[in-house]
Amino acid sequence: MTLTGKMLIGGEAIAGSRETIRAIDPATNKPLEPGYPGGSGEHVDQACALAWAAFDQYRETSLAIRAEFLETIANEIESLGDELVERAVAETGLPRARIQGERGRTCGQLRTFARTVRAGEWLDVRVDTALPERQPLPRADLRQRQVPLGPVAVFGASNFPLAFSVAGGDTASALAAGCPVIVKAHGAHPGTSELVGGAVARAVTKCGLPKGVFSLLFGSGREVGIALVSDPRIKAVGFTGSHSGGIALCQAAQARPEPIPVYAEMSSINPVFLFPAALQARAEALAQGFVASLTQGAGQFCTNPGLVIARQGADLDRFLGVAAEHVRQSPAQTMLTPGIFDAYQAGVGSLAKHPLTQAVAAGLSAEGPNQCQAHLFVTQARDFLSDQALLTEIFGAASLIVQCADDEEVRQVAEHLEGQLTATLQLDEPDLQNARALLPTLERKAGRLLVNGWPTGVEVCDAMVHGGPFPATSDARSTSVGTAAILRFLRPVCYQDFPDSLLPAALQQSNPFHLRRLLDGQREV
Amino acid sequence: MTLTGKMLIGGEAIAGSRETIRAIDPATNKPLEPGYPGGSGEHVDQACALAWAAFDQYRETSLAIRAEFLETIANEIESLGDELVERAVAETGLPRARIQGERGRTCGQLRTFARTVRAGEWLDVRVDTALPERQPLPRADLRQRQVPLGPVAVFGASNFPLAFSVAGGDTASALAAGCPVIVKAHGAHPGTSELVGGAVARAVTKCGLPKGVFSLLFGSGREVGIALVSDPRIKAVGFTGSHSGGIALCQAAQARPEPIPVYAEMSSINPVFLFPAALQARAEALAQGFVASLTQGAGQFCTNPGLVIARQGADLDRFLGVAAEHVRQSPAQTMLTPGIFDAYQAGVGSLAKHPLTQAVAAGLSAEGPNQCQAHLFVTQARDFLSDQALLTEIFGAASLIVQCADDEEVRQVAEHLEGQLTATLQLDEPDLQNARALLPTLERKAGRLLVNGWPTGVEVCDAMVHGGPFPATSDARSTSVGTAAILRFLRPVCYQDFPDSLLPAALQQSNPFHLRRLLDGQREV
Known part of the structure; x- marks a missing residue:
């Protein structure tokens, strides 16, 4: 299949009319063909009109047909074969095996939602039958089901070109709920987006669905993104990206005559708490596991462990020493885009210059463009508590170790945290009481709590929560990963x-x- | 029990320090003792500090204890006996039987939530067990439950001094979810609020719960209300009232460093569609039922039928004639407050002067202060479609009949509507096809659809939806009546x-x- 550089509006390939977006191979800094001229407000209007026209029919498709549609998308993505893998590798700098794994996850996710659709529990059917003889007043027959909200705007993420992008979790859950979807592709991987968009559009046709069920737009966040969120026919928004991007969409959604829900997954530093007995028993293994999680995928995960909290002392020193050594040995890795690399460098630079932190270790030097070194910093709890700037996420393989004088400082640091996607507890048997005391705080702060694991790696299953209190997300009442995500796009x-x-x-x-x-x-x- | 004019902050009676609120008996326009000095920002701070301190303990109470707490509140309200009924009648002008019925509903609602708490389905427990041998990666053990959001601010409504007030639906569902509650009482019925607040506070003590689980504040919306919604320890808001009041709270909630959900139930005109066969077969009975629903409780219900839509012709003329006659015979009724009466008069006055509407009938003249007459107006569909002002709710017993030239105009009127709490279809067998064609539109517009009933009367049960798309509410994804309301105050x-x-x-x-x-x-x- 030859890439066309065109958008897909209700299945039709349509060329944009605005500034051209061109992917850059971050490993070489060379632009990739074709260019993708951006869409305009008129293109947004066309896509919304088609989505609106499709909504009433699509939302009443049978569970069987809707499930088959999701499975057909998965099949069509797999049919793209190596072309998809190669293009995604070129556009993201991610290793081939990672892209293949992510493709498997993306297709598995679509099939998981197909099973969820068929099971039908999400309809939450409630029936209260009539009680005509009841005194003092009879009861009517009352029946409740869930219906989809309406067309959904989905914003693809940079860091998962498949799993959080055109046919990623937000698209899968919205389609599963019965909502047409309009995706604004992330500018970093337009070719990957075109390929996957074509797969979705073919599935729409094969399943005989109205063509407005899916559209794919390219263009600027400011023009296409805000126009989409502001269009009265869009009834909900899914977004994974930066804090500033998410907030801008939330504000646009609130400024509408009819405000709509925005599910923005934005930023998280994913604190890891090392409890004393665990630290004493296995400081070295913890250090190794921590650095492996920190540096995986150049640290470009929303669940990257950007903060480690522990009581100071010899055990933490051992952890620090081994972690530093692992960081020093970690190879530089190509980041997703020059922009992400620049932001990482700036964030690391700020932390390095910060008067209340010390640099502990840096990874191996870069050998090509956009390659980042891992970085480890350390600070004291009282300093950490004194400056909100130290709560800011650095997207990439950088982490800050917070040394606490005692359990009370650990607790204070935990209470000081903003909302998070995850919080991790490394503990052994003797730590259980300490951990139990900290749990209420962590439950208020994070959507997922882990024991003796690492936060990177998000399972697609029924019990997963990938979400959390603000500013981790704009709406803690739901998850963006796992089958419960279908609930976001429904109303009774x-x-x-x-x-x-x-x-x-x-x-x-x-x-x-x-x-x-x-x-x-x-x-x- | 003697009314004290004091607030209840964590069970302590505390006098306010701001302007005194005094209820007015709307039947006589005479002020009622005692005065209730309004709370200040410091009182809000105290209540929030106590609620926050109580949260971690209260949210982990067993299902049994929490259910018993809700039942104890109901018992304590019933123990107030006639004093509560008499005070509520004096403060609202509502008939004694209505207040007694509302008390029954309020206590029944608390007991229904107790049953829901015990059943535990709201915990939505999901377990994915570990798969250590899975290839290529093992699966961790993952378990999900719902936890409460945190302390909730509840704003009492004027029109249900018991069922949507201090211990009403929002309070009951938030307490059921495990959230401490701070109520800002409605200024129209402070004595009723004090009595019910005392009942809740006694239940807190009897059940051995932390005292911050419940507080009751008096004061201005601008000072106490906004301070409450802006306090970082408040994590959600429940409100029933005017559009402007709801929007102000939504804006305050969005302007916080950490935005929070606001469940505001605001305005609805509750369209009633009269289909041809039903109109032909039973125009007179429909007219009678309609006017009974319209004038019930002086029309002071959020589900009051403020709009009737039908095809013009002899059958609609018959309906209109009988409805007009019933309206003319309907006695004037005392409204809840002088402010509500003034707003009703202004709304009716605007509609009477509107160049595109005609006044059809008015009820019997007033015999006392704050008594409203029912009003019926008529307009043509093309005129209705031309002026957004005709979509505005008039809170009270006024309704507008929209005459349509044909089915297509009926459809256009339906599509033109804003979000509603209810939409009603009056139909007979031959109308089914027509009704089916209109259903997709109505499902997009309203939270509850009724056939051959009237929208007033909202059953507290599992299947009820009292909610709907904006501007009926600020969040269509939930209900404020019925057991599903517990879901509002939870996150996974x-x-x-x-x-x-x-x-x-x-x-x-x-x-x-x-x-x-x-x-x-x-x-x-």
């Missing part, structure tokens, strides 16, 4: 005294989807 | 590879709450 509707033939299938008396309904206060088994 | 947390003894009870291997978990993708039965 109640049907009162409807004749059976007028009810949506999910609510009909014969229960054609075989759902375990909440029937007169009891869960059906 | 995932526990990865936790030792069993460190897990919260709901997630432990032994499943002590006997929950039907989603276990490795399957629902337990």
